[in-house]
Amino acid sequence: MAKSHGKSFHIIYFFLQPFFTLLYYLKNFRKPEAKNVMWLFTIFYGxxxxxxxxxxxxxxxxxxxxxPLLHNLNLTFSGFLVYHKATGEVDILRNSLAYVVSYFTANGYYLIIIYGIIYGYFFSRNMWYVLDRLEGKTKMFTKVLIFGLFLSIPIWGLNGFRFWTAAHVFIFILLPYLFEGKKKRLVWCLIIPFVIHYSFLIALFPLLIYLIFGNKVKLYYIFFIITLFISAINLSQFNNLIETYAPQSFADRSASYRLETKVKTLRTEGQFGADQVWYVKYAGFGIRYSLAAFLLAFYWTFRKSIHSNKELLKLLSFTLLFYGFANILSSIPSGYRFLKVADVLTLSFLILHLQNNKINRDLYYLANITTPLFLLFIIVGLRASWYSLSVMTIIGNPITAIFTFGENISLNDIIKGL
Incomplete structure (x- = not known):
């Protein structure tokens, strides 16, 4: 009976102080309530x-x-369909949620709560899909990688709800397939481009290749290495491919991202990062090259024994393939975002292998070398949260937050105003 009551304490603690309750359950992530506390906190963050x-x-x-725009228009459902078509959006989730929320209120901040419910569910499930498979006492380097995993596509991905939700849903579908062989779930990947974000139509291509060729890990390894040295794709050929085989709505919606003059200008300015401060640039480069080094070293070290672990073989094979495609796409505007999906897959692979197995000497040295780069990425990732975290997120609770709802000031604005 006492055990049953204990299971509800996390709800009480959360309503008293969400942030510190989250910290407790992140430290004690093996507790069954932990992933739901993460979900609740994402909603509270919204x-x-x-x-x-x-x-x-x-x-x-x-x-x-x-x-407020939709609320004032007071559209009927047929009127909403006309509105949706006029926006030119291929996917329907954004406009559908906005339409439903606007039916009840003109306050757009209620929409962010809905975003938090959806995003937080998939985020928490993806993180704990990996955490639930860890064995033994958590190693120090594993903890560093777990931080990196949480910050690759973090909860403040709500700022770009459509793409990052699509990314987490894609990973949510993919991990059970790679680990448990749940192939039927893959059909939902076909839904993502038309419901959440149209660009995930591109992500279906490496998935299709993997389904056809299977665990050709050596082939994907070579492909991955080649893409590390490709600075830019041939945009003319890429545009021809999109305009020939992609749905017309997708081709039209993505046209602005594929303008050759725009892409050439951005490439000249330095891989879409000319306006970034130095530590943001180095944090991105650092984790990318660190993960690439681990993938290269891991395959070379375990190229013979990896075939004995089917789960990790599948995850490594698909990660190498997907990361290769992400490297290619990173040379066009917004294509770099697929690297974040590849980061999550790579970190999932590394966390599970390095935690659940004895670390090879070469990988141990590589872990020591790359730890400062991972720490820089973690610091910069946490710093990015200041743009949307408020004081109420840290010290408030669901009751006190009512009084500042829709009027919160970001930590970044507060600190800069001091």
Whole structure:
């Protein structure tokens, strides 16, 4: 009986102080309530969300501004269908959620709560899909990698709800297939481009190749190495491919990202990062090259024995293949975002192998060398949270947050105002 009561304590603790309850359950991630606390906190983060001054041009700001517009239009369902078509969106989730929320309120911040419910579910399930498979006492380097996993596509991915939700749903479908062979779930990957974000139509291509060729890990390894040295894809050929084989709506929607003059200008300015401060650039390069080094070293070290572990073989094979495609796509605007999906897959692979097996000497040395780069990525990743975290997110609870709902100030704005 006492055990049954204990299971509900996390709800009480959460309503008293969500942030510190989250920290406790992150430290004790093996507790069965931990992933649901993570989910609840993501919802609370949406409840206390702040749109900082430097976030005014972010996607989330336009999502929030949709609500009063739709509320004032007071559209019928048929009117909404006309509106959706006029927006030119291929996927339907964004406009559908906005339409439903606007039926009840003109306050766009309620939409962010809905985003938190959806995003938080898939985020928490993906993180704990990996954490639930860890064996033994958690190694120090594993903890570093877990931080990296949580920050690759973090909860403040709500700022770009459509793409990052699509990414987590894609991973949510993919991991059970790679580990448990749940092939029937893959059909949901066909839904993602038309419901959540159209660009995931591209992600179906490496998945299709993997389904056809299977665990050709050596082939994918060679492909991955080649893509590390490809600085840019031939945009003319890429455009011809899209315009010939992609659905017309997808081709039209992606046209602005594929303009040759725009892409050439961005490439000249330095791989789409000319406006980034030095530590953000180095953090991105650091984790990318660190993960690439681990993939290269891991395959070379365990190329013979990896075939004895079918789960890790499948994950390594698909990760090498997908990362190769992500490397190629990173040379076009917004294509770099697929690297984040590849990061999650790679970190999932590394965490499970390095934690559940004795670390090879060469990998041990590589872990020591790359730890500072991972730590820089973690620091920069946590710093990015300041643009949408508010003081209420840290010290408040669901009751006190009611009084500042929709009026929270980001930590970044507060610190810069001091």
């Amino acid at each position: 409840f206390t969300f702040a749109i900082g001054v430097e976030n005014q041009n972010s996607d989330i700001n336009s999502y929030v501004n949709d609500i």
